[in-house]
Amino acid sequence: xxxxxxxxxxxxxxxxxxxxxxxxxxxxxxxxxxxxxxxxxxxxxxxxxxxxxxxxxxxxxxxxxxxxxxxxxxxxxxxxxxxxxxxxxxxxxxxxxxxxxxxxxxxxxxxxx
Amino acid sequence: xxxxxxxxxxxxxxxxxxxxxxxxxxxxxxxxxxxxxxxxxxxxxxxxxxxxxxxxxxxxxxxxxxxxxxxxxxxxxxxxxxxxxxxxxxxxxxxxxxxxxxxxxxxxxxxxx
Numbered sequence: 001x002x003x004x005x006x007x008x009x010x011x012x013x014x015x016x017x018x019x020x021x022x023x024x025x026x027x028x029x030x031x032x033x034x035x036x037x038x039x040x041x042x043x044x045x046x047x048x049x050x051x052x053x054x055x056x057x058x059x060x061x062x063x064x065x066x067x068x069x070x071x072x073x074x075x076x077x078x079x080x081x082x083x084x085x086x087x088x089x090x091x092x093x094x095x096x097x098x099x100x101x102x103x104x105x106x107x108x109x110x111x112x113x
Numbered sequence: 114x115x116x117x118x119x120x121x122x123x124x125x126x127x128x129x130x131x132x133x134x135x136x137x138x139x140x141x142x143x144x145x146x147x148x149x150x151x152x153x154x155x156x157x158x159x160x161x162x163x164x165x166x167x168x169x170x171x172x173x174x175x176x177x178x179x180x181x182x183x184x185x186x187x188x189x190x191x192x193x194x195x196x197x198x199x200x201x202x203x204x205x206x207x208x209x210x211x212x213x214x215x216x217x218x219x220x221x222x223x224x225x226x
Contacts, residue, residue: 001181001204002197003188025195026171034221035148037171037195058139058150060217062175068114075116082138082150084115091114104173106219108147 002030006039019046019095025104034109041102042066042095050092055108057085059093064101066094077101115143119152132159132208138217147222154215155179155208163205168221170198172206177214179207190214 004025011021020042027036040048042064050069061081067074068083069092077083077093085091095101117138124134132155139150153161155177163182174194180187181196182205190196190206198204208214 001183001188001199001202003181003190004195005191006193006195025173026197030197032171032197033169033200035171035219037173037219039173056146058145058148058219060138060150060152068116070114075114077116078118080119082117082119084139084143084145086114087146089114104217106148106150106171 002026004029011041014049016049016051017047019043020048032109035106036109037104037106039102039104040093041100042093043100044095044098047094048092050090052088052090054087055110056087057083057091058106059083059085060104062102062104064095064099065097066101067096068093077103115139117142124154127162129162129164130160132156133161145222148219149222150217150219152215152217153206154213155206156213157208157211160207161205163203165201165203167200168223169200170196170204171219172196172198173217175215175217177208177212178210179214180209181206190216 009023071090122136134154
């Protein structure tokens with residue numbers, strides 16, 4: 001068993017994000033064999049890139065509110081929402097609320113690791 | 114994209130648990146290809162089974178406090194903690210606090226699906 005707290009990890013702001021604090025939680029640091037757990041904290045007005053990629057996302061909204069922007073339209077996000085983003089689907093997470101939106105985001109282990 | 118809220122899902126109490134409300138979030142309901150996201154809400158004094166299995170857990174503690182009991186000893190759990198349980202490692206989650214402990218738990222997609 002390995003345990004760490006999100007506050008033990010240095011946040012970064014990945015390319016294409018605005019107002020985003022990104023922290024890997026359970027990835028190669030614990031030799032995760034199949035999937036990687038990360039956490040995003042998005043400030044009000046902040047967002048992730050509008051992009052797509054070959055792997056899926058499984059997301060859980062912990063706190064705050066916002067929306068996911070898709071190719072055609074958008075959907076509101078609230079605490080307790082679980083979101084499945086399909087492989088290759090265009091998507092962007094936006095904090096349209098007035099407090100930090102925090103969400104867990106799990107991806108498959110990258111194949112080129 | 115598929116979205117649902119944890120409150121839309123019926124909770125169950127899996128065998129061997131006490132005071133546990135278990136809800137699958139993103140599993141075969143969204144045709145998740147690689148890993149399944151679930152949520153456990155454990156009442157004060159409640160616990161999951163003390164058991165082991167061939168697959169790993171990736172856990173994130175959202176709220177409440179408790180501990181994870183292992184073969185040799187235990188570790189406290191608090192909000193913001195991320196826990197990696199190794200394949201085949203004996204483990205039990207226990208709510209030793211005075212409010213509900215809620216945690217996300219991700220597992221690999223079962224191979225016999």
